[in-house]
Amino acid sequence: MNMDVTVPPTDALDMRRECLAERRQALSRQLDQTELQWWCEAQEQLARSPDADTAARLSSQCKRHLRERGMPDSGWSTLELARALLLAHVLEHHGPGAQLPLLHQLFRWGDDHEKIALLKALDWLDSHGRCLELALQAGRTSNSQVFAALALDTPYPSRHYPERAFHQLVLKALGMGLDAARLNGLAQRHSGTLNQLALDLLEEQLAAERTVSAGLPRVIAFSLLGPAQRQRLEDLNRQHRLPPEWRARLAGTPSN
Structure with a gap:
């Protein structure tokens, strides 16, 4: 071979x-x-x-x-x-x-x-x-069980992935319906950029009338929301389009 x-x-x-x-x-x-x-x-x-x-x-x-x-x-x-x-x-x-x-x-x-x-x-x-190259290659799989082995209950991605690759891993985990609570190191990787990516996904799912990913609120650092991001969530809340967990988290964090 x-x-x-x-x-x-x-x-x-x-x-x-x-x-x-x-x-x-x-x-x-x-x-x-x-x-x-x-x-x-x-x-x-x-x-x-x-x-x-x-x-x-x-x-x-x-x-x-x-x-x-x-x-x-x-x-x-x-x-x-x-x-x-x-x-x-x-x-x-x-x-x-x-x-x-x-x-x-x-x-x-x-x-x-x-x-x-x-x-x-x-x-x-x-x-x-x-083994970062190997991990990134493995992360292209469409097999949710193989992907979960890479993404969940392990600190490897959070320790070694560059920012963009980690964000892609998080979004793919959400897209596969995996439990975001099992993404090790997610809190340490919270950022304004990840906030925007999560909000974009929320908008996409709402526009397509799809179920909002259950773990999506965990991906957002509500304390880091910018004024425009917070305003958009408050608009969705007034339209009764924001899921209950989002409303509770939004209400629990002060505006910047």
């Missing part, structure tokens, strides 16, 4: 190793004896042959050897976590120049379930934002 990537070979991943060690322990505690035996053998195979083919083969075998069930208080399933930890394991066996190309390769090879595991683990695998 051709590893035709354009990622700079000198960029190294800085993995959150303590976090990964904790997740390995948590997964082992959830596995029964038969599952744990296969899991240990899989890691031994990967240590002997730490290449993309072995990682991909073992990842595809997870569903056959592990029962899928939720991990306590984590938002992960056993299968997702096992796939993510196999990925981390193979990356740990490669030098800095090989890690990013390998990660890109495994993302391209992966099915949707494997992509979800990788994207959910991205903050553990890359604390310095070296």
